Amino acid sequence: MKLKFSVVSLNSCNGCISTLVSLDVFLNLVKSAELVYFPFIEDSDPTTVKEDAELEYSDVTLVEGCVTQTSEEELLKKLRKSSKKIIALGACAMFGGIESLSQSDRKEPVSKYIAIDGAIPGCPPPENVLGTSIIALLEGRTLPSAKKNLCSVCELRPELEKFKTIKVDKLHPEKFPTTCFLDENVLCLGPVTREGCDAKCIKMGLPCEGCMGPPEGLDYTANVINFLSTLELSDRLKKYEGVIFRLYRPRT
Ligand code: SF4
Ligand code: SF4
Incomplete structure (x- = not known):
């Protein structure tokens, strides 16, 4: 049937x-x-x-x-x-x-x-x-999911320890990136976003906005807030509601 x-x-x-x-x-x-x-x-x-x-x-x-x-x-x-x-x-x-x-x-x-x-x-x-x-x-199987984040497949990936000391004050790059957006002080949600999108935005010169949600098993809201708390966000970014506009808690 x-x-x-x-x-x-x-x-x-x-x-x-x-x-x-x-x-x-x-x-x-x-x-x-x-x-x-x-x-x-x-x-x-x-x-x-x-x-x-x-x-x-x-x-x-x-x-x-x-x-x-x-x-x-x-x-x-x-x-x-x-x-x-x-x-x-x-x-x-x-x-x-x-x-x-x-x-x-x-x-x-x-x-x-x-x-x-x-x-x-x-x-x-x-x-x-x-x-x-x-x-x-x-086929009645469970949906595929991803355990890794976007940075793990991103061509611009730097040493991840750097994120902790990075100052972020921009939402868009001034030129096409050749290094990690975070190195350019541009907010990128790759560290807390699951891979699977082939990093299309990154390849087009745009930072990740997190539309793929969190890697398997992680709570998106807590995950993103923890990540943002490790960055030195400018006052403008702290006020910019779009930074956290996808922060709803899915109940899966
Ligand atoms: S933060 Fe963004 S640009 Fe940097 S490695 Fe991760 S996905 Fe790539
Ligand atoms: S804006 Fe919403 S409905 Fe439109 S493509 Fe994105 S997720 Fe789908």
């Missing part, structure tokens, strides 16, 4: 789901699973709360985006009742993500309202991480 899948968006840019439908593995999903609820491709309003009877049972429900309104909270609770596994898809669903920079008072991760059974990280999730995660879900 085919696995039943649902894919639902809360408040989001739809980037995670757009990435999903653009992958070859999406064809595997369509062929080997039954998509019972997927408003993004059904042309229906995802914020319309379905009645219990309308929500079919799902073996796996992927949820993209964060909660910004009551209808999304109610939808989540109904999905929890009708789904065997709920997986947070992307940084917004896991931590609040980019939405947390908005003026809205409410931008909460999925795990604030319901228990989740796992998460697929990234903003959007890297193709290899999303692809292997979908295959794992189709």
Whole structure:
């Protein structure tokens, strides 16, 4: 019997789901699973709360985006009742993500309202991480995770002991980096972020903003705060809320 899948968006840019439908593995999903609820491709309003009877049972429900309104909270609770596994898809669903920079008072991760059974990280999730995660879900295996941080695979990696004495006063580099961003006094969250994204931002000259979340088994909030406390942050960075905008606690 085919696995039943649902894919639902809360408040989001739809980037995670757009990435999903653009992958070859999406064809595997369509062929080997039954998509019972997927408003993004059904042309229906995802914020319309379905009645219990309308929500079919799902073996796996992927949820993209964060909660910004009551209808999304109610939808989540109904999905929890009708789904065997709920997986947070992307940084917004896991931590609040980019939405947390908005003026809205409410931008909460999925795990604030319901228990989740796992998460697929990234903003959007890297193709290899999303692809292997979908295959794992189709095969009933646990989601892949990473024990190492981004620095462990970063070409700019310095001696890590240096981090403790580094002064950080910038969010962006003045030139394309050839040494670790932290050496250039630019904040980079690589030390407390899991690897798996192929260091794409670093390779484009941008510091890591932590969208992949923590390495396996670590609490993101405590992890990032501990890391920031080892740096000498400038007053401007201490006040900049964006530095910690993803600091929600996932309940996985
Ligand atoms: S995690 Fe990134 S790509 Fe996914 S919905 Fe949020 S902002 Fe868009
Ligand atoms: S702090 Fe950033 S730039 Fe430095 S090694 Fe880690 S990921 Fe690379």
